[in-house]
Amino acid sequence: MAEVANLTGLGRQLSLLITVRWQTFRNGLRSKSEKVHLAGSILLGLFFGVQVLAVSVGICFGAYATVMSRKWIFLSVMLWFIFLFWQLVPVLASEMNPGFDGRNLLRFPLRFSAFFLMSAAYGVADPFALVGILWHAAIGVGIAIAQPDLAWWAALALAISVTMNLLFNRLVFAWLERVLAKRRTREIVTAISILLFLCIQFSSVALQRRGSALRHALENSASVWRALPPALAGTVVEHAADGDSAAALETAGLLGIYALVFGGLFALRVRAQFTGEDLGESAAPVQQKPVARHVMGSLPAKGAVAGRESGSLSRIVSAPVAAIFRKEIRYFYRNTMLMMNAFMPLILIAFFSMSTSMPRRQGGLSLIGRFGGDFAYPASVVYIMLLMMNFCPNNLAYEGRGVERLFLAPVKFGDVMLAKNLFHGGLLALEALLALILVTATGHPPSLLILLATWSALLFGALIHLGAGNWLSLQFPRKFEFGVRRQRPSGLTTLISFGLIFAEMIVISSAALLCNWLARLWLLPLVYLALSAAALAVYRLILDGTTRQAIAQRDALLEALSR
Amino acid sequence: MPEPAIVAEGLSRSFGNLVAVDHVDLRVDAGQFFGFLGPNGAGKSTTIRMLTGLLAPTAGRIHLLGLSLEANPTEVKRQIGVVPEGLALFDRLTGNEFLNFVGQMYGLDRATAAQRTAELLDFMDLADRPKTLVVDYSHGMKKKLALAAAVIHGPRILFLDEPFEGVDAIAAGTLKTMLHNMTARGATIFLTSHVLEIVERLCSHVAIINKGRIIAQGSLDELRAGVAAAHVNGAATAPSQKLTLEEIFLAVVGHEGVSRKSEEELSWLK
Numbered sequence: 001m002a003e004v005a006n007l008t009g010l011g012r013q014l015s016l017l018i019t020v021r022w023q024t025f026r027n028g029l030r031s032k033s034e035k036v037h038l039a040g041s042i043l044l045g046l047f048f049g050v051q052v053l054a055v056s057v058g059i060c061f062g063a064y065a066t067v068m069s070r071k072w073i074f075l076s077v078m079l080w081f082i083f084l085f086w087q088l089v090p091v092l093a094s095e096m097n098p099g100f101d102g103r104n105l106l107r108f109p110l111r112f113s114a115f116f117l118m119s120a121a122y123g124v125a126d127p128f129a130l131v132g133i134l135w136h137a138a139i140g141v142g143i144a145i146a147q148p149d150l151a152w153w154a155a156l157a158l159a160i161s162v163t164m165n166l167l168f169n170r171l172v173f174a175w176l177e178r179v180l181a182k183r184r185t186r187e188i189v190t191a192i193s194i195l196l197f198l199c200i201q202f203s204s205v206a207l208q209r210r211g212s213a214l215r216h217a218l219e220n221s222a223s224v225w226r227a228l229p230p231a232l233a234g235t236v237v238e239h240a241a242d243g244d245s246a247a248a249l250e251t252a253g254l255l256g257i258y259a260l261v262f263g264g265l266f267a268l269r270v271r272a273q274f275t276g277e278d279l280g281e282s283a284a285p286v287q288q289k290p291v292a293r294h295v296m297g298s299l300p301a302k303g304a305v306a307g308r309e310s311g312s313l314s315r316i317v318s319a320p321v322a323a324i325f326r327k328e329i330r331y332f333y334r335n336t337m338l339m340m341n342a343f344m345p346l347i348l349i350a351f352f353s354m355s356t357s358m359p360r361r362q363g364g365l366s367l368i369g370r371f372g373g374d375f376a377y378p379a380s381v382v383y384i385m386l387l388m389m390n391f392c393p394n395n396l397a398y399e400g401r402g403v404e405r406l407f408l409a410p411v412k413f414g415d416v417m418l419a420k421n422l423f424h425g426g427l428l429a430l431e432a433l434l435a436l437i438l439v440t441a442t443g444h445p446p447s448l449l450i451l452l453a454t455w456s457a458l459l460f461g462a463l464i465h466l467g468a469g470n471w472l473s474l475q476f477p478r479k480f481e482f483g484v485r486r487q488r489p490s491g492l493t494t495l496i497s498f499g500l501i502f503a504e505m506i507v508i509s510s511a512a513l514l515c516n517w518l519a520r521l522w523l524l525p526l527v528y529l530a531l532s533a534a535a536l537a538v539y540r541l542i543l544d545g546t547t548r549q550a551i552a553q554r555d556a557l558l559e560a561l562s563r
Numbered sequence: 564m565p566e567p568a569i570v571a572e573g574l575s576r577s578f579g580n581l582v583a584v585d586h587v588d589l590r591v592d593a594g595q596f597f598g599f600l601g602p603n604g605a606g607k608s609t610t611i612r613m614l615t616g617l618l619a620p621t622a623g624r625i626h627l628l629g630l631s632l633e634a635n636p637t638e639v640k641r642q643i644g645v646v647p648e649g650l651a652l653f654d655r656l657t658g659n660e661f662l663n664f665v666g667q668m669y670g671l672d673r674a675t676a677a678q679r680t681a682e683l684l685d686f687m688d689l690a691d692r693p694k695t696l697v698v699d700y701s702h703g704m705k706k707k708l709a710l711a712a713a714v715i716h717g718p719r720i721l722f723l724d725e726p727f728e729g730v731d732a733i734a735a736g737t738l739k740t741m742l743h744n745m746t747a748r749g750a751t752i753f754l755t756s757h758v759l760e761i762v763e764r765l766c767s768h769v770a771i772i773n774k775g776r777i778i779a780q781g782s783l784d785e786l787r788a789g790v791a792a793a794h795v796n797g798a799a800t801a802p803s804q805k806l807t808l809e810e811i812f813l814a815v816v817g818h819e820g821v822s823r824k825s826e827e828e829l830s831w832l833k
Contacts, residue, residue: 323667334655404651409668410640
C-alpha cells in the first residue's frame with residue numbers, strides 16, 4: 001500500500017504558495033516581450049508613483065494642519081476620500097481585481113487558513129491598495145509631526161483602518177467575482193460601471209451649480225458619516241487628542257469589530273470557494289441529434305472560387321480585406337471595452353459641451369466659452385485621438401487563437417493590418433463627425449478654416465498612429481480578454497504611444513504657431529495636408545513591411561496571443 | 564507514379580538547444596490518407612505546424628502539390644485546409660459568421676461562402692444554434708466547426724491534428740465518411756491521432772516519429788513486414804497473425820523499455 005503524506009503545516013503551505021507565485025513570475029520573464037513589458041511597467045509606475053507621492057505629501061500636510069487647527073472633520077474627510085479611492089476606483093477601473101484564482105490549488109490538501117490568508121493577502125498586491133496604505137501612512141506621519149504623543153494612537157487606529165479597508169475591498173471583490181462569473185453578467189456590470197462613471201462626471205456639474213447646498217448637507221450630516229467605519233480612525237485620534245483614552249480605545253475597538261465583520265463575511269465567500277464552488281463558465285449544452293442527416297455529396301467540390309463579391313466594400317478592397325473588416329465590426333460591437341473606449345470621448349465631449357453652454361457664473365468653462373467651436377472642436381478631436389490610441393497599438397489583442405487562422409489563410413499580413421486600419425480609421429472619422437455635430441449643436445460651430453485644419457491634422461495624426469500601431473502590434477503583442485477591464489498593452493507600447501502623441505502635438509502646434517506668426521492661418525490646412533502626405537508615405541512603408549515583420553515575429557505572436 | 568502531394572526534405576526545427584524535429588523526410592502521394600503517429604512530445608505538432616506554414620523550419624524544404632511553401636506561401640495556403648491543434652477559432656463570432664469569414668479569406672465570393680456555410684453547418688449538425696457564439700460552443704462543436712472551416716474552400720490537402728478528439732461517435736462516423744469521400748475525389752489527408760484504431764481504419768500509409776526523427780514510414784503492410792523482419796533478425800518468434808497498428812507502434816517506438824522502467828521505479832506506489 002502506498003504511503004500517504006502528512007498534512008503540511010500552515011507556514012510551509014504559505015511559503016510553498018509564495019514560491020510558486022514567484023516561480024510563475026520569474027518564468028514569465030523568460031520571454032522577451034514580458035521583459036519589455038516589465039521594463040515599461042516600471043517606467044510607467046515611476047511616472048504615476050511621482051503623482052501618488054505628490055498627493056501623499058498633500059495628505060500628510062493636511063493631517064498636520066488638521067491636528068494643529070483641531071478641525072477634526074477634515075481628518076474624517078481625508079479618510080473617506082482614501083476609502084472611496086480604495087474601494088471605488090478599482091471597481092470603476094476593473095471588474096476583476098488581480099484575481100486570486102485559488103481553485104486550481106484545491107486539488108492539494110490545503111488548509112482553509114492558508115487559502116483564506118492567501119485570498120486576503122492578494123488584496124495588497126493591487127496598486128490601489130498600495131496607494132491607500134501609503135496615504136494612511138501619510139496621515140500618520142502628518143499627525144506624528146504635529147503632535148508626537150498622538151503617534152501611537154494614530155498608528156493603532158490607522159493600522160486597523162488599513163485592515164478594515166483591505167478586508168472590505170476583498171469582500172467586495174469576492175462578491176463581484178461571484179456575480180461576474182458569467183460573461184453576460186460581466187458585460188452588464190461593465191455597462192453599469194460605465195454609467196456610474198458618467199454619473200460621477202455629470203455630478204460635478206450638479207456640484208458646480210449646487211455646491212454650497214451640498215456642502216451644508218454634508219456638514220449637517222457629519223454626525224452620521226463620521227460614525228461610519230471609514231472615518232472612525234479619525235475619531236480615535238480626536239478622542240486621544242482630547243485626552244479621552246477610554247473613548248479612543250472604545251472607538252478603535254468598534255473599528256476592529258467592523259474589520260472582523262468584513263473579514264467574517266469575506267471568509268464565508270472564501271469558504272464557499274474552498275469547498276468547491278464552481279464559478280467557471282460551462283459550455284452551453286448541446287442538443288445532439290440522433291443521426292446525421294447528410295452524406296458527403298452536398299459538400300463543396302474542390303477548388304476555391306476566387307473572385308470579387310457583390311458587396312460595395314469589395315469593389316474597393318479584396319474579399320479577404322472586406323471579410324476582416326466585417327469581422328472587426330462584429331468584434332467591436334460584441335466588445336464592451338472597445339465600445340466604451342470608442343464612445344467615452346463622445347459622451348465626455350457632450351458633457352463638456354454642456355459646461356460650455358452654461359453661463360460663466362454657473363461654472364461654464366471660460367476658455368471654451370471664449371473661443372467657442374474654434375477651440376472646442378480641435379480639443380475634442382485631440383481627445384478622441386488620445387482614447388482611440390488605446391486599441392490601435394495592440395490591434396491583435398482580441399484575436400485569441402484566431403490569430404493562427406490569419407497565418408493559415410492565403411492572405412498577406414499587410415492585408416490583415418490594412419483591414420484593421422480601415423476599421424479604426426473609419427471609426428475615428430465617424431467620431432470626428434459626431435463630435436462636430438455635438439459641438440455645433442451647442443451653438444459654437446468651428447469656422448471652416450479650423451474645421452479643415454482639424455481634419456487635415458487628424459489625417460496626419462491618424463496615419464502616424466495607425467502605421468506605428470501596426471508595428472507595435474506585431475512587435476509587442478499582448479493578449480486581451482473580452483469583457484475584462486484594466487488590461488494594458490505592453491508598457492513599452494504605452495510609452496511609445498505617449499511619445500508619438502507628444503511629438504505630433506509639437507509638430508501640429510509648431511505649424512499652427514508659425515502660420516499665426518506669418519499671419520497666414522489659411523495655410524494651416526495645406527501644411528497639415530503636406531504633413532499627411534509624408535505620413536502616408538511612412539504608413540505605406542510600414543504596411544509593406546508588415547507581412548515580413550509578421551513572419552519574423554510569428555512564433556512570438558502565436559505564443560503571446562493564442563496561448 | 565502519382566504526383567507527391569507533400570514532400571518534406573531534411574526538415575528540422577530547434578527551440579534553443581532542443582531539437583524538436585530532426586531531418587525529417589516525408590513523401591505523401593496525392594489521394595493518400597496518411598497517418599502521422601508518435602508518442603507525446605515526439606514532434607508531430609511541430610512538423611504539422613511547419614507543413615502548414617505556422618512555423619518556420621530551422622532547416623529543410625517543404626513542397627506541397629509541387630510548390631515550394633517558402634517561395635509561394637499564399638498559393639500553397641490556398642490549396643490546403645488545416646485543423647490545427649488549438650483549432651484557431653474566432654471566439655466572438657457565431658458559427659455562421661466564422662465560416663463565412665473563413666470562406667471569404669480563401670477568396671470565395673460572398674454568395675458561395677454563404678451557401679457552403681449553410682451546407683456545412685447543416686452537415687455538422689451545427690445549424691440549429693445560429694446565434695450562438697463560438698465561445699459558448701462545447702469542445703466537440705468547436706472541433707466540428709474547425710473541420711468545417713478546413714474544408715469550406717475545397718482544399719486539395721487536408722491537415723488534421725487530432726480531429727476526432729472530443730467528437731462524439733455519431734459525428735465521428737459522419738466525418739470519417741466525409742474524409743473518405745474527399746480522398747476518393749483525389750484529396751490528400753494528413754492526420755495525426757493518438758487513437759491508433761482510427762488511424763488503422765482510415766489510413767493507407769503511416770509514418771511514425773519519435774524524438775524528432777522518422778523511425779518508420781510506408782503502407783501498413785510494409786510496416787508489418789518491417790516489424791516481422793526485425794523479429795526474425797532479432798531471433799524472436801515471428802508473429803503468427805496480422806499485427807495491429809498498436810503492436811507495430813509499440814514495436815517500433817519500443818515500449819519494452821518503458822514497462823521495465825515502471826517495474827523498476829516508483830516502488831513506493833506498491
